[in-house]
Amino acid sequence: MSELERFTISIDRRLLEQFDDLNSQCGYANRSEAIRDLIRDRLVTEHWRAPSDEARAAATVTIVYDPHTSDLSEKLTHLQHSQGDLVVSTLHVHLGGQSCLETVVLRGTAKEVKQLADRMIALKGVKHGKAVLTVEGEDLP
Template sequence: MERFTISLSDELATEFDLWIQARGYSNRSEAVRDLLRKEIETKRLVHDQAIYSVATISYVYNHHERNLAERLANLQHEAHDLVVTATHVHLDHDDCLETLFLKGLTQQIRRFTDMLSAETGVRHSVVNLVPVKLASVQHSHHSHAHSHFHPHS
């Protein structure tokens, strides 16, 4: 582990300590590490350097919209290699909230979430991408090799 020192004005240090406390961090080091990770991962995503990601997309839609539920299900079936699972919640008599959990190539996830969000009747879609590394592994308790998605350190 590498250590370094930073200097902050008294005002910035106070604001940072309030920010840390509000989020439940136990120390400044963990907060700084998380801020750095977030900034680095954001850069990877912005500059298309994240090859693999895990992601969620949450969206609201009216289930009475003509054939919309069927169109959304078809999109999910077409992307069965990306879609890990789906959660469906009834908000009221008309509206539903779905959250899909995805993993795979970042560009494929982006294309899929763009298509899904563009469906007529889909509202309030939000995508959360988390860049990961892909590692092929073989465990002693498995007879086949498989892949793990690991977060970047």
């Protein structure tokens, strides 16, 4: 860790008690580590609020879909091939006769990654899709 800074904050006692309870349930060793994670999460969220053409980013996209839905499987494969420079890895799991789960790891500029994630989730026949948008982490202490 780089240089440490200590600061004091004022907070409603009940709010702090709830925060401490939650941190305890989550397994945080101390309050400082929980607050550091909150700050990092806020910074990453802001990073994605207006995805830039230059900033590097990474994401996982998880979708659940019915493999029998018209040409969804082909469209999904085509989409990933056409953006091959962004697709790092794909994991496909057959959940059952009517459902497949696919998790795709993307890496590239924030704008490109967000666009591809949105397009995959929006494909007709996708039952549920969720993207976890994150950063490469080098600028995040």
